Amino acid sequence: MEMLEPMLSKLAEGDVYLQDVWISEPKLDGERIIAMREGDVINMWTRRHVEASYKFPEIVSSLKKNVKGDNWILDGELTVPGGFRRLLKRNVEDKMKISILSRKLPATFNLFDILRFKGEDLTGKALIQRKKILLEAVDVGNHVTLIPFKRVTTETVKEHFEESLKKGYEGVILKNASSGYESGKRSVNWLKIKRSETIDVNVIGATRSTGSIAFGALILEKDGQYFGKVGTGFSDLDRRKILEFLEKNKAETNISIPQVLDVLLTTRPLPAEIKANEIVKNKPRAPVWVRFRWD
Missing domain, CATH: 3.30.470.30 (DNA ligase/mRNA capping enzyme)
Structure with missing residues (x-):
């Protein structure tokens, strides 16, 4: 059907x-x-x-x-x-x-x-x-x-x-x-x-890790524009599970990602929530990961 x-x-x-x-x-x-x-x-x-x-x-x-x-x-x-x-x-x-x-x-x-x-x-x-x-x-x-x-x-x-x-x-x-x-x-x-402290975003990929963890940070998009990245708020186990999830949703993205980022992979837009102290120049300051969202 x-x-x-x-x-x-x-x-x-x-x-x-x-x-x-x-x-x-x-x-x-x-x-x-x-x-x-x-x-x-x-x-x-x-x-x-x-x-x-x-x-x-x-x-x-x-x-x-x-x-x-x-x-x-x-x-x-x-x-x-x-x-x-x-x-x-x-x-x-x-x-x-x-x-x-x-x-x-x-x-x-x-x-x-x-x-x-x-x-x-x-x-x-x-x-x-x-x-x-x-x-x-x-x-x-x-x-x-x-x-x-x-x-x-x-x-x-x-x-x-x-x-x-x-x-x-x-x-x-x-x-x-x-x-x-x-x-x-x-x-x-x-x-x-x-809750007012969370921000709706889309995850569109991840950056490479410089160490032994699964990835460095999640790449974010909001309102059709690059919205920064979030690298805190999850454990090493969370990172491994999230990376498995990202790999299942690999896709090219039309969002312009800064060349300075060492991109590991990109995905289809995956709805998520983050926390941030404030938004500065259309980017979250000190963002913390909350979760994926599907509502």
Whole structure:
């Protein structure tokens, strides 16, 4: 089955003013997944266009059991206990390891949208209508659940955000309740509010190491421009795992990288987060690595 591109959120900057009816959902620390079923076949697509259903047999089994019908498309966030870094441990190919990890580090598919049901395209329907259909279509199970949502107004945005942080979430996603599903677009109808100290970037490669570590620094891009590099915030083990991940995503880049950098490899844009004290001349000062992101 051909992958349907997910709708993406815009980062809210400054105060948020909401008109019409909006809802608030907690922002989870996982990986975005579009799940599709046609007949007996279930596919799970990541934002990198990787089909990952074989890595999560417990999710596939629950989707067959807990979602009505055999022709649907669902949107949600895949998580494991411990967050995204722990989820990376599920990125294995060996069938025996997959079987063991599905029991030792089981995943949960946290659903927030439905784009097709019983063969009907729902992307043109309002979000609040899709939410009602989602509630009817899904029976919550051990590995499939629904992300909670609440009505939110301009006056209660801050309250919802702070409540989300207290519960251990990364922030909130605000969604226009009357909006359709804009596949493949980063839309103003979905707004992301996250911890202010992190910066959204793309990793586009790595530099060579002058010692025994796997690489020197990760090369960054933001808004189509070179955005510096980050070389701290990960252990030697992290570096080895990250390099393996980068090698699987090798690609040429059209971003102009300074010639002074000793480039080890370049990759397709890989969404990530860093921390920095401040931005100086469009570059982060003293950046620290946080993680890869797929939301």
